[in-house]
Amino acid sequence: MAKKILIIDDDPNIVSYLDDLFTDNGYQTCSTSDGAGAVDLVKSEKPDLITLDLEMPKEWGPRFYRKLTQQGDEYRDIPVIVISGLESNQYAIQKAVASLSKPFDREELLGIVKETLGE
C-alpha cells in the first residue's frame, strides 16, 4: 500500500505543486493550508510523513508540531520535513529529518522522502 504524505503549507499553489509531485511518484497525499486544523487531520489520515511550512497566518509550524507531539508517542515518531522560506529553519523543529529552503530542489526533496520512507 502506498505511503501517505501530509502537506501543510498556507500557499495553495505550493500545496498543489507538492501534491502533484508526490502523487506522480506513487505516494498518497492529503493536505491543509492551515496549521490550526492540522492535528485533527494527522489523527484521521495517519500520514507516514509530513512536509511542514513554518510561517502560516493562523498557527505557525513549530506550534502545530508541539501540539502534535503532545497527542501521544505514536505522533512523535512521524517524520517531518520542513519546507520554508525562512532562513536558519533547521533550528525551528529539532527533530525534523530535513529542512529545505524555498525554492527547494525537486530531486533533493524526493530523495529525502524516499530515504525516510525506506524505499
Next chain:
Amino acid sequence: MKTRVLLTGKDTSRTEAIANMAAESGRPVTLCATGAEVLSTLDSGTDGGDFIVLCDLHPADMTGLDLVERIRNTRANARTVVAVGPDEIEQGVKALQLDASDFMVEPITRDALDVCLKRADQRLRTDGCEASAQLPAPFDAPQLTFQQLFDEVPCYISVQDRNLRITRANRRFKEDFGDEIGGHCYHIYKYRSTPCPNCPVENTFFDGKPHQTEEIVTTKSGEQHNVLIWTAPIRDDSGEITHVMEIATDITQIRELQDHLTNLGLMIGSISHGIKGMLTALDGGMYKLESGVKRKDYDKIKEGADLIKLMANRVRNTVLDILFYAKERDLNWENVNVVEFADEIAAVVDAKAKNEDIRLVRDIDSSLGVFDIDPSVVSCALVNILENAIEACRDDDPEKDHEILFSVSRQNGHVIFKVCDNGPGMDRETLGKMFSLFFSSKGSKGTGLGLFIANDVIEQHGGKIEVESELGEGTCFTILLPATCRWHHNKASDLACLSSGPIS
C-alpha cells in the same frame, strides 16, 4: 540698613502680588499709588537709605520711562526695575538706556524678581562705594547683538528656572511653542502635567554638567518634532546655578530618513521570504507544465501555464511595489476633473467586482470641480483600496449579498472618496496594523506593501485615510485629499503640501 522696595503700577492687585513676593525676600516694602508718591518718598528718604523702585510702564500719573528718568535725577540712592509685557521689550531696553537697573518680562516669577532685586542691590552698593565706577548695563550694544544672535540661532533655546519654568526663550522657540514665558517646560513642549522622566534640566541643576537627551515634542500647531536636547548651567556671581539653558535641535528629517532606511532593510528581509514562496509556486507551475507535456495532458498543461502566469504577475507586482517604495517619487501635479477621475477608477475595478459577483455602487456628485493631484499615484492608491474591498467580500460568507459603495463628494476644501463594503470587517489588531509596512491579512497572497504605499501617497498629497470597521458588518475607508495645494513640489518631499491646512 535694608534696602526699601517701592512699588507702583497700573494694576493694583498685580502690584500687591509682586509686593508680597518682594516682602518675602526680607526687604521692607512700600506700595505707592502714583509715580509722584514714589518721587516724594525718595525725596523724604535722603538720609542715606537705599531704594529699589519696581514699576511697570503705566503708573497712574506718568509713563514708566518718565518715572525712571526722574528717579535718576533725584539725589536719593535709588535703582529702578521696570516690568514690561512680552510685547514691550523695546520699552524695557529704553528703560535700561535711561539707567534702569533691569527690566523683567511679565508674568513675573519669584526667581526673576529675586535676581533683579539682587542685581539692583549690588548696583546700589557699587554706586555708593565708587560713584564713578559704571557697571555695564545688562543690555549694552554688544549684548543687544547677542540677543539678536540668540533669537536667530536655528535651534530652540529656552532658559529655565529650578521649577522648570521658562524664563526666556528665543524667537524660534516662541514661534513654534508660543511665548508663554513663565510656563512649565514639560507643558509647553509635551502638554504634560508633570516633569518628564530623567529631565536633562533637572540633571544639570543637580550636577552642574551638560546633559543630552532625545525627545519628541509637540508644537502649538500640533506637529511632532524629534529634537536632540543639550543643557548647560547658568550661574550667578557666587557660582550658584540659578538657571539652565536648554538647546534643542530639530532632527525630525534625520529620523525620517533613518526610518526609511530601516524599513528598506526590513523590506528586503520580508520580501525575500515572500519571493521565495512565489518562486516555489513558479517551480510548481513549471513541473505541472512539464508533466502535462510529457503525458500530453492538456488540462495539466493549462493548469501549469495558469499557475506560471499567476506567479509571474505576483512577482511583477511585488517588484513594482518595491521599486515604487524604494524610489524617490517625484509627484507630477495635474489639475484633474474629479468626476472624470473617479469614473475612470470605478471602471478599472468594475470588471473585477462583476467577476466576483459583487455590486459596485457609484455615488459620485455631478459637480465636483477640479483638484490638484498626481493622478497616476492617487489612482493606484484608490484602486488598491477598492480591490481590497472586493477581495474582502470575495473571501467572506458566500451566502451574503455583497455590495461596495464608492462615493465621492467635496467638503471644506477637500475632495472625499469613500469606499464602504459589507464584507467581513476587521478586528482591532488588523485595524491597528493595517497601514504598517509588511502587515498583510491575506497570508501568502499579500505583500504588506499595498496599503502602506496607498497611505504614503495620500499623506504625500497632504491628505489622510480614515478607517472604520466592524467585524461581521463591513469596512469603510474615507480618503480625504485637499483640493488645492498651497505649493507644488516637483521634488519628492513628504512635506509637499502639508501646509495646505488642517483636515477637518
